[in-house]
Amino acid sequence: MPTHRRPQRPARVQFPQHFRAAPLSAPRRALRALAAAGALALLATGPAAHAQDAWPTKPVNYVVPFAAGGTTDVLGRLIGLRLSQMIGQPVVVENRAGAGGNIGSDYVAKAAPDGYTLVGGTISSHSINVSLYPKMPYDPVRDFKPVALIGTLPNLLVVNAGSPWKSVQDVIAAARAKPGTVSFGSAGNGTSQHLAGELFASMAGVKLLHVPYKGSNPAVQALLGSQVDVLFENSVAAMPMIQAGKLRALATTAATRARELPDVPTVAEAGGPKLAGYEIVSWQAVFAPAGTPQPIVNRLGADIGKIVQEPDMRARFATLGIEPSGAGPAELGAFQKREVAKWAQLIKSANIRPE
Numbered sequence: 001m002p003t004h005r006r007p008q009r010p011a012r013v014q015f016p017q018h019f020r021a022a023p024l025s026a027p028r029r030a031l032r033a034l035a036a037a038g039a040l041a042l043l044a045t046g047p048a049a050h051a052q053d054a055w056p057t058k059p060v061n062y063v064v065p066f067a068a069g070g071t072t073d074v075l076g077r078l079i080g081l082r083l084s085q086m087i088g089q090p091v092v093v094e095n096r097a098g099a100g101g102n103i104g105s106d107y108v109a110k111a112a113p114d115g116y117t118l119v120g121g122t123i124s125s126h127s128i129n130v131s132l133y134p135k136m137p138y139d140p141v142r143d144f145k146p147v148a149l150i151g152t153l154p155n156l157l158v159v160n161a162g163s164p165w166k167s168v169q170d171v172i173a174a175a176r177a178k179p180g181t182v183s184f185g186s187a188g189n190g191t192s193q194h195l196a197g198e199l200f201a202s203m204a205g206v207k208l209l210h211v212p213y214k215g216s217n218p219a220v221q222a223l224l225g226s227q228v229d230v231l232f233e234n235s236v237a238a239m240p241m242i243q244a245g246k247l248r249a250l251a252t253t254a255a256t257r258a259r260e261l262p263d264v265p266t267v268a269e270a271g272g273p274k275l276a277g278y279e280i281v282s283w284q285a286v287f288a289p290a291g292t293p294q295p296i297v298n299r300l301g302a303d304i305g306k307i308v309q310e311p312d313m314r315a316r317f318a319t320l321g322i323e324p325s326g327a328g329p330a331e332l333g334a335f336q337k338r339e340v341a342k343w344a345q346l347i348k349s350a351n352i353r354p355e
Contacts, residue, residue: 055115055296059090063119065104067097067215070187071236072120075150075284078316082307083300097214100190100354101125102137109138113291115300118147121287124191127339131347132190132354141340144287145297146332148304149325151317152283154254155196155232156239157267158247160223168251168270171230175206183209185219185228189354192282193219195346196232196253200267202350203275223247234282235260235321253280258321283339284322285332301328 060083064076073095080091096104105125111117119125126140138144159165165174175182186193189212201208211228213219216237223231224246231238232253239260241247251267252258267278286304288297305326307313317324327335346352 055293055299056087056089058116059092060084060087060115061111061117062091062093063104063108063117064093064095065097065101065119065122065125066095066187067213067217068095069217069220069237070215071153071234071282072101072122072284073215073217074236074320075322076120078313079150079286079304079307082310082313083303086303086307098188100129100132100188100194100212102129102133102190105140106137108287108289109143111289113145113289113293115288115292115296117289118300119144119287121285122191123282123339123343124188124194126285126287126336128192128195128343128347129190130340131344132352141333141337143290145290145292145294146329146336147286147288147297148301148308148329149327149332149335150284150286150304150308151322151324151326152281153235153320153322154252154258154281155193156235156242156249156258156261156264156321157196157200157251157253158223158231158233158238158242158249159229160226161246161248162226163229163248165230165250166248168265168267168275169272171250172204172206172271174229175201175204175208179207180209182206182230183211183228184230184232185211185213185222186232187216187219187234188212188214192280193232193234195343195352196280197230198352199278199280199346199350200232200271200275202352203278204271205274220247232280239319239321253278255279255281260318260321283325285336297329301332 062076062080064073066072076093080093084091096107101124105119108117108119130136130140165171184197197208216234219231220237222228242249249261249264251265251270253267268276305328308324308326314324
């Protein structure tokens with residue numbers, strides 16, 4: 001019977017001493033560890049950094065938290081059209097109106113922080129509402145990254161061109177004669193238009209009836225249809241109707257007269273001693289969800305800042321009564337925090353509540 005032998009293992013090769021790897025010195029071990037750590041970090045951040053560098057690769061959604069035709073909508077479409085040309089992707093304006101800007105703003109607060117969703121933030125949605133509403137679905141500071149301040153604008157106290165009221169004093173006299181019957185419309189609870197009317201009533205010592213709408217355009221249409229008596233409306237929405245002779249401007253809510261309406265006094269000028277010092281100026285800005293990569297935010301802020309300062313855009317803003325800004329992320333962030341504190345104090349002192 002054949003005998004099976006177990007295969008022998010090959011002899012172990014013995015390298016000469018000078019071929020054997022010498023132990024690494026401490027400095028060399030440290031350098032190798034640093035290199036390994038760097039490689040791991042590159043692997044971990046490489047795709048994210050590449051995604052930021054590649055942005056944008058698809059359309060950007062610009063949410064307007066108010067109805068079409070209002071100030072935020074008009075500015076969103078002006079900015080969006082020019083921004084799409086600069087970034088090489090469509091900027092799609094989407095209206096999500098309701099609750100004084102809360103519905104659309106909350107939608108963006110919960111959107112993916114990837115640079116593809118923005119919101120046209122306003123004095124109401126991103127500074128007033130947090131103090132006005134007892135329950136808010138988002139925090140206007142913590143849940144967003146500031147991108148750019150588009151500009152500031154006054155509200156205008158306007159009446160239907162067929163109204164018998166020709167001055168601020170006429171409105172006050174009517175409100176005193178029949179308390180609670182003179183109605184003022186607004187773009188919604190918590191908007192600057194709403195607070196402008198509430199502050200006016202509080203300082204003048206009269207009672208007005210607030211009628212909120214889902215945006216400036218419906219409010220203007222209500223005034224044109226004589227469904228409300230007066231509006232404290234943004235200049236963007238009111239100016240075309242004033243220029244067309246359909247609305248009459250009685251006063252501006254700013255501290256100084258509007259360049260486009262030099263004969264129209266301020267509320268402080270026309271309202272008598274009780275309204276001395278009256279001033280409310282609205283603002284419009286762009287925000288992104290918290291967590292949006294800072295390089296994308298910085299690029300958007302720089303691009304929008306350039307758009308706002310373009311001669312054609314400045315000319316367009318002038319016709320709308322807007323003072324252009326273009327302040328970037330850091331400046332807008334600091335400005336917004338000051339505004340939140342300012343309106344919190346006013347709302348508390350005037351005891352203003354949502355309808």
